[in-house]
Amino acid sequence: MTVETTALDTSRWTPPAGWPAMSRRQCREILTAPGQRFEMEEVEIRGVRLRTWKNAPPSLRAIALAGRTHGDSEFVVYEDERVTFDGWFRAVATLAHHLQELGVRKGDRVALAMRNLPEWPVAFFAATSIGAIIVPLNAWWTSAELTYGLSDSGAKVLICDDERWERIAPHAGELPGLERALVSRAATPLSPPASALEDLIGTPPDYTSLPPRELPDVSILPDDDATIFYTSGTTGMPKGALGTHRNITTNVLSGAYAVACAALRRGEVPPEPVKKTGLVVIPLFHVTACSASLMGSVVAGNRAVYMYRWDPEKAFAIIEREKVNATGGVPTIAWQLLDHPARDRFDLSSIESIAYGGAPAAPELVRRIHAEFGALPSNGYGMTETMATVTSHSSEDYLNRPDSCGHPVAVVDIKITGEDGETELPPGEVGEIWVRGPQVVKGYWNKPEETAECFIEGWVRTGDLGRMDEEGFLFIVDRAKDMIIRGGENIYSCEVENVLYDHPAVSDAALVGLPHPTLGEEPAAVVYLAPGKTASEAELQAWVGERLARFKVPVRIGFSPETLPRNANGKILKGELQHLLDGATEKATTGEVRPPSSG
CATH class of the missing domain: 3.40.50.980 (Rossmann fold)
Structure with a gap:
């Protein structure tokens, strides 16, 4: 099926004259040419021939x-320890x-x-x-x-x-x-x-x-076993994803490739590596922090600043004191950096990039990072089973497509499949995302049946729904299990959540399905309002109704007194939101829906 999408307001970022200077295909041909840093070679891995980075660290x-x-050079800063x-x-x-x-x-x-x-x-x-x-x-x-x-x-x-x-x-x-x-x-x-x-x-x-x-x-050896990262599933027992040395070291060049490609797209020569300082605020037991960040930082000699516990105001003080160049982690953290009232009291001019992954991000977040911090936003898509990076999205490409999670890194293949799991769908069609590449793990530790179900001839079934455009950019639509079907009509959570995020008062949002006797289920939302902002249920429903089809408008909206509950990887625990919707229902019947005064 083809997904309906909301026309994005891109008026806040106008591509500079001459951008892009070359296509993604041209970038790849230049960067991966024989003798270049990002040269690729084919290697047989568990019976499947895959493209790999020729110059990736072997272990x-x-x-x-x-x-x-x-x-x-300093490697780690933690409070007063260096x-x-x-x-x-x-x-x-x-x-x-x-x-x-x-x-x-x-x-x-x-x-x-x-x-x-x-x-x-x-x-x-x-x-x-x-x-x-x-x-x-x-x-x-x-x-x-x-x-x-x-x-x-x-x-x-x-x-x-x-x-x-x-x-x-x-x-x-x-x-x-x-x-x-x-x-x-x-x-x-x-x-x-x-x-x-x-x-x-x-x-x-x-x-x-x-x-x-x-x-x-x-x-x-590169394909020796190296790691077991447990999945961050929001239901059921976590599964241990068994990764190899090649899986995790692939990210060293995948991250650098994205930087080099962004430079070529703006008509510049890829920069020589320069040591940077990053504020690490997501747990190292998550593949985003460990695989996508730590590996490249060790090779490049970057400095990492750790926090005892996340606190936006303390983060501002660290950014100012340590001259932090990059931070982020998950979209929630980026929102808090933007919305915190103490932000203007600190010198944050050293920030060059705010990156995040682990959960979908609203297009408005992309625009605000660039407009208010003067920093380049960065995003990516991946999962525990892919040892993090599958796609990278940064700089002008991200500003130009703020609703995309980026383009596959050069060693990765992505296909969108139909419900039969075999038919590969054309650009624009929504289906399950399958991923293949040298970073896909071997399978689940001691779980042969689950491994056989998800890992097929080098591909991993992600369980995510998405589409790709003609240029190969990936758009995440929803988790397959989170898609709401109302009377036979598909409602993708991300689409409605992004519209809610665009409202100036909304800082956090989640869409869930409520049972309905004849329609099957209906959409409902839980939101957290930014400090000092107000909005009513009717106002937010009208906001969505003006931008999406009526059947996608949440029938109920609950207001959370704090940011929505998440697991360590930034995924919202939607199963814990029901009590907020129950409260909204009770108040809605008396016409007294009110958001918390604190936001």
């Missing part, structure tokens, strides 16, 4: 060695040897459960540099969920912070395969199987005093 071990070359690349590598090598002394061998699982701390990238690279499979666990998980992840992965060693160990320790007896736990920043004495991580590598400010060591001598 995470190779990325660690590249990071060491940045020496005394760690250089040299100090980080000393800690990585020291911990890698200790893990081997604990009996960790190639293929063993090492779990990592902690908030964004300087110890996180140390543990990650120490384990993967000796061929172990790192298992980054969601630090937001409860005791039961963390125990599930440890049990499901069969982790032999756990590296965690004190808060996570407090949750896990009562269940240690349920984990016979867990032999040791190395705990950082423990506030109380530890007892077996736990011991202090600091006893092995010291504290982050002291890493530079560790003796210099080489990494243990372990042979690692």
